[in-house]
Amino acid sequence: MSDKKIPYKIYLEENEMPTKWYNVRADMKNKPAPLLNPETLKPMTLEELSGVFCEELARQELDDTTAYIDIPQEIRKFYKMYRPSPLVRAYCLEEKLDTPAKIYYKFEGNNTSGSHKLNSAIAQAYYAKEQGLKGVTTETGAGQWGTALSMACSYFGLDCKVYMVKVSYEQKPFRREVMRTYGASVTPSPSDTTQVGRKILAEHPGTSGSLGCAISEAVEAALGTEGYRYVLGSVLNQVLLHQSVIGLEAKAALDKYGIEPDIIIGCAGGGSNLGGLISPFMGEKLKGNKNYRIIAVEPASCPSLTRGRYAYDFCDTGKVCPLAKMYTLGSGFIPSANHAGGLRYHGMSSTLSQLYDDGLMEAVSVEQTSVFDAAVQFARVEGILPAPESSHAIRVAIDEALKCKETGEEKTIVFGLTGTGYFDMVAYQKYNDGNMQDYIPTDEDLKPGFASLPQIG
């Protein structure tokens, strides 16, 4: 079809919306390595996993053979509040860059949680409700996941306890208030409400917390409370499954207008957005139908794919969670102050790690100041104030579009714009004031993290 018939923003009709999630693991020859029980070092069983997660979610976590899984009606009803998300042609950005590239972004920020996190939050809350639970516990870094889960729990009348990484809790008091507005309780982590929190506080009295530490606290809080389970907003296979709705919608929108992407770009922290965005495209690639370039973008300050090791590791600082095989900097790696709070996790989803290891996707790391350069450039022409996390993808989308300008190639670039930056104005202020600093860990800086890796397999 010709460009002229393609709307500026592509919204799917209700009858074009996905009714099943896509489980990319079903089409992977090399399956992601299983989670291991940290005590027995044997693969986690459904029964073991069901002690931590809702049963249906534990089942989804282990299922690497079913390609399509029905999206329950109740979840699709909730989706209507904020889905479909638009696939937007970045005409103004293209014009500004004077590039022959065609740039599209899938914008997941048009909901109160401000990000794609709601896609998995609503699924996890739904299954918790179905199982008759009273509530769930979780951790949140940047606060987007916690907000999303608060919204989802409020919708289903579940209690929601959020452990928020202390540095974010302090930098983002308004995030906390959004969660409270949706009825959640929010505790800065590490806290003295859990054993693991007290231990970490004793060992590192001045710590500003980490995602790995908040996970440990949330898991402990769930295990210690009748009728509660733990839920996690990234890293896990189940989360990538729920997030596949992003990629499915994006692919349906592109297919509808006969648009063929050449490059697909997503920011990568634990992998929830990237995994969701690329899943159906990766599926085509795995089947040999297409040969997209797929690029994961991570911060230079927390470079798990580009500088990490592919090994079994602890998912959390307290080492209470199952072990996962992933590209990791080690659970002992302490990321520097980096405003993209959602990209500060030491490891990467097992599924994405395997795909990366198999050479099916690329990874690049970018520095913070250049990320904010891209964010502001994008904001000024496209009218959306992007989250710092999302802006990692913008940076590389712009870089690729500028390469096209040099070569004259009319490539089609699709990137994931995961969310908005309304709660990141402290970071923007630093940038506006010229006080933003970049940080790239030296090889020496990475040593303690690698030393913390367990010696397995």
Add this chain to the structure above:
Amino acid sequence: MSDKKIPYKIYLEENEMPTKWYNVRADMKNKPAPLLNPETLKPMTLEELSGVFCEELARQELDDTTAYIDIPQEIRKFYKMYRPSPLVRAYCLEEKLDTPAKIYYKFEGNNTSGSHKLNSAIAQAYYAKEQGLKGVTTETGAGQWGTALSMACSYFGLDCKVYMVKVSYEQKPFRREVMRTYGASVTPSPSDTTQVGRKILAEHPGTSGSLGCAISEAVEAALGTEGYRYVLGSVLNQVLLHQSVIGLEAKAALDKYGIEPDIIIGCAGGGSNLGGLISPFMGEKLKGNKNYRIIAVEPASCPSLTRGRYAYDFCDTGKVCPLAKMYTLGSGFIPSANHAGGLRYHGMSSTLSQLYDDGLMEAVSVEQTSVFDAAVQFARVEGILPAPESSHAIRVAIDEALKCKETGEEKTIVFGLTGTGYFDMVAYQKYNDGNMQDYIPTDEDLKPGFASLPQIG
């Protein structure tokens, strides 16, 4: 048509989008009273107005006969970034209220300015650019208008100087940063950068500012700088004209599916949103084709329509602006601390004032705590965190829906959801903590404002 065919969110197609603004004044029998020159007390001429405003905007300000005015191509191009805005059926809210009423809201918050203000900002920036100006000055209360104008100026490469009411500047540092991110300079008002600011500071050293005061400063700054003009985000006829795009889209969306509204509700500060939302509906009412109930909602703490006087008044504290005939509490009225910063203006658009005086619309005032009750109820079921201003309309929409529950009437209610509350978390925190207070001025409290009214006509 049956309900089933109506999408949950109605988005117009690109070819269904308005190409002309609707000027409701053209169809009014009793025209709004003209602006008066504060020195001669004669109607402002085009020449006089053009000293303050861009020439084309001055022309629009005076035009009360042309019903439809072309929306320039450049503005329609910018609209594509964030328009059409969705008309959403509030199914979840209806279910929660257990009401037979059908509730729709026109949601204007899906852009980075977070509100409908962008509709007029882009128009005013466009005409400033067309006239070859270097920049514009303005005031902002809640910060939504300033943000919108910053975005619009950034798009057209204009300089933008914003005078921000001091209380908002302090309560909303992140708003300031969004404006700076878009390249604007932001000064807390009253400031020592203008004569009028210095005068007000001398008279009221501890003042936290007001919209009327910030307007005076912005006007003075424009008049004193070569190549600058002043722009205003509400109250003026031109603003209502630009904002008519809200109502035109809403009406087109309703007409497309054969939906007949019974009640149309909007929050009212200076009148920009309400005027824009209701214009085309009021047009039908003026022509005798329809008989909608139209309800303006204002805060009990700043009740210009419900308790004000219909009289000529100063638009600004410094009395440098033209005089406008409006429902007003007097420019000397100092509103109490009220979190709906956008609804703290002492007067009301001349057009809306005339329509109200002619009995063509109703007005109600609501108290803050009940507004936040409605805001949180809405947020939890509809998934959008509303701005406090917008929540005034939610309050009355819910009240009307609950009346339908009592009577069993299946009325169709449409309300304007002007924006999001991401920068209003200080207010939400007060509410969450149970520390929110209501304030209704006594008749005694209103006296100083009325005493400040000029004795004209």
